[in-house]
Amino acid sequence: MSTHARRERLLLADLLESAGPEAETLCGDWRTRDLAAHLVVRERRADAAGGIVLKPLAARLERVQAEFRDKPYEELIQLIRTGPPKFSPFSLKQVDEAANVVEFFVHAEDVRRAQPDWTPREIDPVFADALWRRLETVARLSGRRSPVGLVLRRPNGQTVVAHKGTPVVTVSGEPAELLLFAYGRQRVARVETEGDKDAVARVLEAELGLGDSQA
Numbered sequence: 001m002s003t004h005a006r007r008e009r010l011l012l013a014d015l016l017e018s019a020g021p022e023a024e025t026l027c028g029d030w031r032t033r034d035l036a037a038h039l040v041v042r043e044r045r046a047d048a049a050g051g052i053v054l055k056p057l058a059a060r061l062e063r064v065q066a067e068f069r070d071k072p073y074e075e076l077i078q079l080i081r082t083g084p085p086k087f088s089p090f091s092l093k094q095v096d097e098a099a100n101v102v103e104f105f106v107h108a109e110d111v112r113r114a115q116p117d118w119t120p121r122e123i124d125p126v127f128a129d130a131l132w133r134r135l136e137t138v139a140r141l142s143g144r145r146s147p148v149g150l151v152l153r154r155p156n157g158q159t160v161v162a163h164k165g166t167p168v169v170t171v172s173g174e175p176a177e178l179l180l181f182a183y184g185r186q187r188v189a190r191v192e193t194e195g196d197k198d199a200v201a202r203v204l205e206a207e208l209g210l211g212d213s214q215a
Contacts, residue, residue, distance in 0.1 A: 004130055005096045008104035012039075013081040015111045021073040026110040026185055035107060036076040037068040042103075043084040102134050105176070106183050113188040120190065123176045132175035135182060136160050142182040142209050148199045152178045169195035169203045184209030 021033040030038070045064050068076065084090040090099065112118050123131070132154060143150045143162025150163040151170045159170075162182055171181055173191035181189035186204050193200045 003093065003097050004127060005100040005104065008101060008108060009083065010081060012104045012108040012111070013077055015108050016080070017074075017077050019111055019115070023111065024114045025107075026114050026188065027107075032111060033069055033073055033076070034065070035110065036073065036080060037065045037071075039103075039107065040068055040076055040079045041065050043088055043090045044079065101130065102138075102179065102183075105131065106180065106185070109180055109185065109188075113185070123174065128175045131179050132158065135175060135179050138210075139182060142184075145207050145209075147202045147206055148195075150203060152182060154178065167196045167199045169193060169199050171203075182208055 016032050016036050019032050021031065021036075023032045025032060025035050027035055027038075041061070041064055083096075089095045112121070135152065139152060139160045139162040146163035146165070146169075148163070149165035149168035150161070151159055151168060152162055153159040153170055153172045154175055155172070171178060171191050171193050173181070173189065177189045177191050181191055184207060186206075186208065193203070195203075
């Protein structure tokens with residue numbers, strides 16, 4: 001049975017392939033080749049991938065990613081599409097689903113929404129609920145750098161507090177858009193904001209997210 005992670009993996013691989021190796025992304029100054037190398041190293045080089053979250057390993061991560069950036073782009077796309085080797089924890093369905101749904105969804109939008117003619121994809125209700133559940137789990141972590149109180153609200157009225165504080169800014173939108181907002185893609189997330197004008201401006205400029213190159 002197909003999983004959300006598997007579907008998002010293939011969609012991301014297709015987007016990277018269509019965009020080509022030098023297309024812009026929403027990941028800072030990364031091009032699509034850089035993003036593809038990051039995704040491959042994350043799943044296939046556990047000896048280096050720790051540098052995503054551990055600063056002492058960051059230099060090693062950069063060296064290994066540079067090695068992968070030099071590989072043929074088509075090879076990187078194929079490695080993403082086929083998934084991790086059997087010895088990787090990511091090869092386990094449960095780990096893949098837990099760790100990669102948001103990773104692949106956000107990075108797919110990093111490719112899609114970096115293009116000037118991008119259009120939003122349609123999200124089915126089942127996947128929307130899956131994204132909301134993950135947002136509920138990580139909201140406090142992704143919103144910890146918010147300079148003001150931050151509440152995320154979906155159209156059905158469900159809310160999650162991403163950061164406690166005052167004044168409070170409420171961000172309303174579909175789960176996919178709220179997830180992108182909470183992961184630092186505020187400028188491309190299609191949401192509505194409520195609150196003090198200055199507080200809203202501060203949230204829009206804040207460095208939300210997990211604080212690393214991972215989604």
